[in-house]
Amino acid sequence: MRKYHPARKALYTLQILELVLCAALGIVAWYYLKFFPALAWIAVMLIAIMYILTAIIYLPLYIKKTIITIAENEIIVRTGVFIETKSIMRHDAVQYISIVRTPLSKYTSLNNIVVNALGGRLFLLFLSRENAEEIVDILQERGIKT
Amino acid sequence: MKVKAHPISIIEGISKNFWILLFPLLRGLIAMQFDLYRWVTGAWVDIMIVTSVLIYAILRWRGMSFTLDEDTILVQRGIIFRSKSRIPVDAITTVIKEQTIIYNAFGAVKVRIETNAGSKRKADFKITVRKQSASTLNFLERDLSNRTKKSYAPKWYYLIVFSLISSNSLSGVLFLSAFISQTGAVIGRELRGDVITTITTLSHRLAIGIPPIAVAISIVILSGWVIAFIFNVLRHLHFEITRSNKNLHIREGLFTKRQYHINSDRIAFLDMRQTLTTKAFSIASLYVYCAGYGKEKNERAVLVPATSKREVEGTMRMLVPEITPAKATVKPPPRGLVGYILPSSLMLISITLVAKILIGIFPSWHQLISFVAAMAAIPLAWLLLVKFTAFITSGIGENENAVTIRYVRRYSFSTITMPKTRIAKMQITQTPFQRWAGRCNVVIYTNAESKQKHIVKQLPLKQTREIILNCRNYM
Numbered sequence: 001m002r003k004y005h006p007a008r009k010a011l012y013t014l015q016i017l018e019l020v021l022c023a024a025l026g027i028v029a030w031y032y033l034k035f036f037p038a039l040a041w042i043a044v045m046l047i048a049i050m051y052i053l054t055a056i057i058y059l060p061l062y063i064k065k066t067i068i069t070i071a072e073n074e075i076i077v078r079t080g081v082f083i084e085t086k087s088i089m090r091h092d093a094v095q096y097i098s099i100v101r102t103p104l105s106k107y108t109s110l111n112n113i114v115v116n117a118l119g120g121r122l123f124l125l126f127l128s129r130e131n132a133e134e135i136v137d138i139l140q141e142r143g144i145k146t
Numbered sequence: 147m148k149v150k151a152h153p154i155s156i157i158e159g160i161s162k163n164f165w166i167l168l169f170p171l172l173r174g175l176i177a178m179q180f181d182l183y184r185w186v187t188g189a190w191v192d193i194m195i196v197t198s199v200l201i202y203a204i205l206r207w208r209g210m211s212f213t214l215d216e217d218t219i220l221v222q223r224g225i226i227f228r229s230k231s232r233i234p235v236d237a238i239t240t241v242i243k244e245q246t247i248i249y250n251a252f253g254a255v256k257v258r259i260e261t262n263a264g265s266k267r268k269a270d271f272k273i274t275v276r277k278q279s280a281s282t283l284n285f286l287e288r289d290l291s292n293r294t295k296k297s298y299a300p301k302w303y304y305l306i307v308f309s310l311i312s313s314n315s316l317s318g319v320l321f322l323s324a325f326i327s328q329t330g331a332v333i334g335r336e337l338r339g340d341v342i343t344t345i346t347t348l349s350h351r352l353a354i355g356i357p358p359i360a361v362a363i364s365i366v367i368l369s370g371w372v373i374a375f376i377f378n379v380l381r382h383l384h385f386e387i388t389r390s391n392k393n394l395h396i397r398e399g400l401f402t403k404r405q406y407h408i409n410s411d412r413i414a415f416l417d418m419r420q421t422l423t424t425k426a427f428s429i430a431s432l433y434v435y436c437a438g439y440g441k442e443k444n445e446r447a448v449l450v451p452a453t454s455k456r457e458v459e460g461t462m463r464m465l466v467p468e469i470t471p472a473k474a475t476v477k478p479p480p481r482g483l484v485g486y487i488l489p490s491s492l493m494l495i496s497i498t499l500v501a502k503i504l505i506g507i508f509p510s511w512h513q514l515i516s517f518v519a520a521m522a523a524i525p526l527a528w529l530l531l532v533k534f535t536a537f538i539t540s541g542i543g544e545n546e547n548a549v550t551i552r553y554v555r556r557y558s559f560s561t562i563t564m565p566k567t568r569i570a571k572m573q574i575t576q577t578p579f580q581r582w583a584g585r586c587n588v589v590i591y592t593n594a595e596s597k598q599k600h601i602v603k604q605l606p607l608k609q610t611r612e613i614i615l616n617c618r619n620y621m
Contacts, residue, residue: 095263098231116263119597140232
């Protein structure tokens with residue numbers, strides 16, 4: 001049985017990306033609302049609060065609480081911040097696997113695996129490249145019919 | 147060997163709205179007598195959007211490819227989010243190849259590969275490749291050279307009957323409205339205006355005893371149905387199905403040629419369908435439920451389009467001998483008739499009562515209300531007849547390998563035959579009245595790409611429980 005966690009690098013990448021996005025939104029809001037300073041400030045504050053709630057509070061908790069377990073006969077994914085969910089998928093139900101990478105995924109650790117099975121899918125998100133390749137190799141050996 | 151997508155995929159990757167943006171842009175350039183400076187300064191936003199769409203389509207084409215191993219196909223796609231999917235050949239249920247006249251001229255073939263996993267709306271893998279490359283994706287076609295193969299091709303008049311039965315006015319109307327709308331957006335609004343004027347004039351001429359609006363609606367629905375019928379005939383012409391070793395191979399189409407190659411081990415169930423009219427003439431169609439076949443818009447998962455019921459049963463035995471239907475041994479008892487006909491009877495009575503009340507309140511609208519009530523009552527009366535027939539024909543039966551379920555879904559009678567191993571769940575439900583009467587409804591779910599459920603109503607509880615217990619060992 002092997003356990004994996006989403007990579008910390010993925011968390012930092014997502015936080016930076018969200019910071020850029022919120023900054024852009026803030027600038028746009030300020031530009032279009034500059035004739036109503038009070039409204040402009042409210043919009044900027046709301047964007048800042050949204051950033052703090054998601055990037056500073058939610059995402060780190062999500063990364064911490066997510067555990068991917070590759071067991072003898074099944075894949076188990078435990079995740080969720082407020083509502084915990086546990087998904088179990090048997091290896092022999094797996095039909096095929098997709099690995100989704102973003103540019104510079106070696107440095108950003110935004111490597112995702114989609115496990116396609118009868119009647120459903122399992123998402124293994126924000127893995128380091130090494131972990132993603134290891135999981136794919138294990139699943140190929142055990143789960144996929146050849 | 148790595149195979150890249152055909153350049154025609156660039157056009158596929160461009161949305162329909164692109165052309166609506168492009169043609170007016172080009173029209174503007176012509177109107178400005180090719181004064182590029184004025185054109186660019188005036189329409190730079192539109193030019194940027196058009197250019198971005200084109201660049202995106204080219205990058206998307208560049209990112210699409212597949213590599214074939216002995217037992218795996220590695221699919222790569224995406225621009226920013228690069229996806230690599232490794233699909234074992236053994237997991238493939240259906241391979242679909244499609245070639246329109248235009249694609250044929252460019253030597254391109256559209257290929258879709260399906261498994262029992264993935265989305266029930268989108269193909270697992272879709273790519274347009276050169277014809278030579280498409281022939282390498284022949285995992286399910288290798289046994290076509292096998293001598294022991296059996297074929298079936300329906301006669302042309304049965305294909306016409308099938309197109310008559312399966313044509314859907316709604317799809318024809320949607321096509322017509324989209325065509326007029328999009329053509330009008332490109333050419334000008336005059337076309338749309340002409341069509342509306344024509345329908346209005348025609349409906350006034352034909353409105354003898356019925357309101358013109360009702361005639362106009364009928365014209366639209368009838369035109370939609372005729373278009374759908376023509377498309378269906380063209381789609382299913384030259385239909386032929388061959389069974390070789392373990393696979394089924396279907397060919398059809400006049401202008402657009404389609405091939406479907408199905409792994410018969412992956413068939414979830416067979417569905418013999420009839421309407422009340424075709425039942426009266428002992429005509430039936432056979433459909434197959436297998437991941438991928440029948441998934442696309444206007445595509446029907448048909449094995450035998452339409453022929454006599456006896457021929458359907460014989461063809462089923464020839465093409466799919468591993469799935470043999472069983473006789474219905476558990477059927478609704480006489481007292482179960484009320485459960486079948488009560489809802490439609492109540493609706494029919496309600497329509498009549500509501501119409502009478504409305505005529506009392508709005509006497510000047512007597513003609514329109516009567517017409518609408520009559521139009522609503524006709525399908526309900528037909529439904530009542532269908533439900534009565536369903537009571538006689540419904541039931542469940544089983545043999546060693548398969549279970550056969552006969553029931554009605556809306557206006558269509560289905561005889562489902564499925565291997566017991568494909569049953570995902572069986573459920574017995576009872577209303578308080580059924581509990582008192584010793585009857586139940588049984589719901590059977592099939593195990594496939596998506597869950598399908600089949601419901602037979604008003605069966606005797608004891609015999610139904612026995613059948614469920616027999617099937618349990620195989621689930």
